[in-house]
Amino acid sequence: MYPEHIFPNSRLALSVPLLLTLFLGLQVPGQCDLIKLKQGGEIRGKLQRLTPESGEIRIIETLTGGRIAITSQQIEFITNRPLSVEEYESRSKLIADTVEAHLELANWCSENHLTSQRHAELEKVLLLEPDHAKARAALGYTQRDGEWMTRDELMRKNGYIKYKGRYVSTAELELLEKNEADLAEERKWAKKVKLWLTLMNSNNAQLQQEGLKNIQAIKDPFAVSALSRQMGKHENYLVRSLLVITLSQITGDKPLRPLAELALTDPVQAIRESALQALSRRDVSQAIVYFIEALKNRSNLIVQRAGEGLGVIGDESVVPELISALITSHTYRIRVPDTTSTYSFGTNGTFGNTGVVLPPEIEAGLLAGRYPNGVIVLPSQQPRVPMRTVSVRHSHQNEAVLSALQEITQQNFGYNQRLWQLWWSSTQNKTGIVPVVQ
Structure with a gap:
């Protein structure tokens, strides 16, 4: 029926040289469809619209003007990307792995408004020459005490965090987020919690029970600040475990931040797990942001814990961040x-x-x-x-992040960030021409 070539199921594969040939034959601005084949190849071009006559056959016009017919059963997913992205991927496969070549490609990316690809090339420069000043500066690093740091890292090291586009101290952040009435209520709880913790630490068993009973009975959201401040870093792990239990019974969003901090940073695994379970039983749309931020942490240990947490409490909204944190x-x-x-x-x-x-x-x-x-x-x-x-x-391959992606999406492209990004793009495509054939 069709003059175009139909790939047999048993021999469906396109080589990298063929893909480069298909792409480099046409250098024009615009958009390009990419078909990911189940058996491992890719075809790039312009997908033709489905017609009643086409049935299970999809026709794609390649960038060189040829036409290829493929059965829908052979397609894993289809996505649409700018041609400049396709050209970048082709160029990146051909260049030498040298500082000069990656810098040249980074400049090309800048001229073609490919921000993330430019950053990727500059990062490759740093792998070859860690102290390359121009690459560091382009990525936003500054040198302090012999160590390269981003502006965010430098400000965090000095005790500042970003709030609505500007850096503030943690104390200032609390003031910005609360009104005077709220602060007055929290001050009252600070005195009570301090007293009850003192009773728990006494040598009198009756006083210990009194302090414990009072803390266990707390259900007021205004007590969260005092509880987390005085118990969150307590040297006694039993006190931190009590904090998880107490926060779990307080309604609203206020317990989310301290529970997330415990799930990410507490040195005792049982406490981290109980905090994570407490979060999983709540509406965690506000808590997810803390785990997403932790995916960028300087410590790989925290990155792994963030991935594990998002696997438990996350949903599809966190997929792009997880893909970025695979490595x-x-x-x-x-x-x-x-x-x-x-x-x-x-x-x-x-x-x-x-x-x-x-x-x-x-x-x-x-x-x-x-x-x-x-x-x-x-x-x-x-x-x-x-x-x-x-x-x-x-560079670390983050197993917990990969597990989270697999759990949320029911897909598995390993640590291949490019394939994950292509697949995710295909799921967000709203053109109505993307077949999903299992």
Whole structure:
């Protein structure tokens, strides 16, 4: 019926060179359809509208002017993207892995208004040359005390957070979010909670029970601030566990932030899990924002916990953020012998240059993201030679983030962020021409 070629099911695959040929044959502005095939290939061009005569056959006009017919059963998804994105992907596959080549492509991205792709190329520059000043500046980094930091990281380090586009202290944030009547109510609770915690810490069993009973009975949302401030970082894990139970019985949005902080940062796994379960039983639309923000945390450990949390309490609205956090880069400061060599993670996952290797337990900890960013890790046996501190940047594949994506979407593209982004784009396509054939 059709003069175009129909791919057999058993041999359906397009090579990268063929895709590049299909794309590079036509360089015009506009939009382009991308068909992802179930057996691993891609076809790019302009998808023709379905007609009653076409049945299960989809026709796509390639960027070189040819026409290809494909059965709907062979298609995994279809999405639509600007041609400039297609050209970027083609160029990125062809360039050399050098600082100069990535900088040149980053400039091309800037000229074509491809912001995220430009950032990706600049990040590749930093992998090759971590102290490249122009790339750092373009990505918004500044150098403080020998360490590169973004403006957000610098402000957070100085105790400021962003509120409606400007940086404020945590104390100022509380004032901005509350009126005087609210603050007066919270001050009353601060005195009560402090007194009851003191009773719980006494040597008198009767007073201990009195303090415990009073805290367990709290249900007023205005008590949340005092509870979280005085119990959230308490050295006794039983007190923090009591905080989770107490917050769980308070209605409204006020308990969401402290419960999220416990789920993300508490050192005791049982407390993190109970806080997460408490959140999962509520309307968490307001709490999700704390986990999304944590996906950008400097500590890979917090990123993993955020992914786990979103897998439990998240919905499809968090998919783009999870895709962006599938692979994250983190910086570690490590003491090494003072040589002229450059230190970095090797392709086999080891750290160091020839003749200099960290102890296995240190390497394993870094690779697993167990060390907070900025920590200085000292080798167990320091050689009697001059030492210096170096910054090492390592990219982590975040298993918890991938699990969250799989749980929410029932899809699995592994750590291939590009395929995830293509699939997500296809689900958001409102043109009505996207077939989903299982």
